[in-house]
Amino acid sequence: MTATDTTRAVAPEHGTLAKAADENFPVAPFFLPRAWRTDLMAVYGFARLVDDIGDGDLAPGGADARLLGVPEDRADDRLLMLDAFEEDLRRVFDASDGPPRHPLLRGLVPTVRRRALTPEPFLGLIAANRQDQLVARYETYDDLLAYCELSANPVGRLVLAVTGTSTPERIRRSDEICTALQIVEHLQDVAEDLGRDRIYLPAEDMKRFHVQETDLAAPTANASVRALIAYESGRARDLLNEGAPLVGSVHGRLRLLLAGFVAGGRAALRAIAAADHDVLPGPPKAGKVHLLREAGVVLRGEG
Numbered sequence: 001m002t003a004t005d006t007t008r009a010v011a012p013e014h015g016t017l018a019k020a021a022d023e024n025f026p027v028a029p030f031f032l033p034r035a036w037r038t039d040l041m042a043v044y045g046f047a048r049l050v051d052d053i054g055d056g057d058l059a060p061g062g063a064d065a066r067l068l069g070v071p072e073d074r075a076d077d078r079l080l081m082l083d084a085f086e087e088d089l090r091r092v093f094d095a096s097d098g099p100p101r102h103p104l105l106r107g108l109v110p111t112v113r114r115r116a117l118t119p120e121p122f123l124g125l126i127a128a129n130r131q132d133q134l135v136a137r138y139e140t141y142d143d144l145l146a147y148c149e150l151s152a153n154p155v156g157r158l159v160l161a162v163t164g165t166s167t168p169e170r171i172r173r174s175d176e177i178c179t180a181l182q183i184v185e186h187l188q189d190v191a192e193d194l195g196r197d198r199i200y201l202p203a204e205d206m207k208r209f210h211v212q213e214t215d216l217a218a219p220t221a222n223a224s225v226r227a228l229i230a231y232e233s234g235r236a237r238d239l240l241n242e243g244a245p246l247v248g249s250v251h252g253r254l255r256l257l258l259a260g261f262v263a264g265g266r267a268a269l270r271a272i273a274a275a276d277h278d279v280l281p282g283p284p285k286a287g288k289v290h291l292l293r294e295a296g297v298v299l300r301g302e303g
């Protein structure tokens with residue numbers, strides 16, 4: 001048991017929130033106003049827990065299941081856990097049935113009230129994790145985009161809602177950025193996802209590039225896999241470019257935060273290209289220098 005697991009055995013919500021430090025993206029960085037950080041952490045707690053349920057990464061001991069009213073011997077039933085979690089989410093928005101049972105959802109109540117958040121983005125994240133239990137292959141790119149609408153776009157919409165900056169145009173650009181970031185993560189994590197028997201590369205593209213599933217299980221990528229990864233990287237790059245004007249449309253510290261997200265995506269794509277698109281040994285790491293350089297480019301509005 002790690003130190004984090006030990007903490008979670010006592011108070012599961014603390015272990016979940018502690019994971020913020022290890023995320024690919026900054027969750028609630030120090031330079032943001034305290035009130036935003038508080039609300040972004042509350043939203044993060046929700047998103048982390050729903051992903052942990054969906055990925056089977058809950059702390060051992062069954063504390064989360066107990067809190068959600070799921071019998072201990074069914075705590076491994078991810079669909080049942082997601083249903084119970086969704087039921088508890090409803091108590092965040094409708095107190096007639098009493099307060100939420102899970103402390104991370106109770107912690108979300110003041111944020112939802114303060115920022116007038118709606119259930120949709122939260123329900124989307126639950127639906128994405130439900131889909132992960134039922135769908136392990138994507139036939140077309142459009143199918144994958146529909147998945148990203150549930151798994152990633154709600155995150156950006158929540159950031160805009162918490163910071164009071166939502167407009168239809170910003171939401172559209174935020175969706176482009178979030179979908180791009182999700183595709184980048186999928187490209188970095190091909191090997192890890194395959195370990196969970198999940199493939200997020202569209203089957204139609206695999207066919208076109210003559211890539212078989214067994215090619216993805218190899219320790220290093222052959223030329224076909226590299227060509228496929230380069231193709232999907234180009235799509236992600238285009239989406240990031242289309243969404244990037246979102247950064248210049250906001251001000252102050254939020255602009256810094258969003259520039260960091262776009263720069264993070266671009267730096268990750270650069271690292272993938274630098275690895276000659278061989279992502280199979282593990283995610284190619286983006287250097288800090290490249291990240292800062294990309295952030296400078298975004299902030300100067302040059303890309």
Ligand SMILES: CC(C)=CCC/C(C)=C/CC/C(C)=C/COP(=O)(O)OP(=O)(O)O
Binds near residue numbers: 155156177181261
């Ligand atoms: C306003 C705006 C544009 C904000 C951007 C917010 C942001 C960082 C979105 C990322 C979305 C994303 C890739 C979620 C999945 O991450 P994950 O780590 O849960 O991925 P996994 O499900 O593959 O583990």
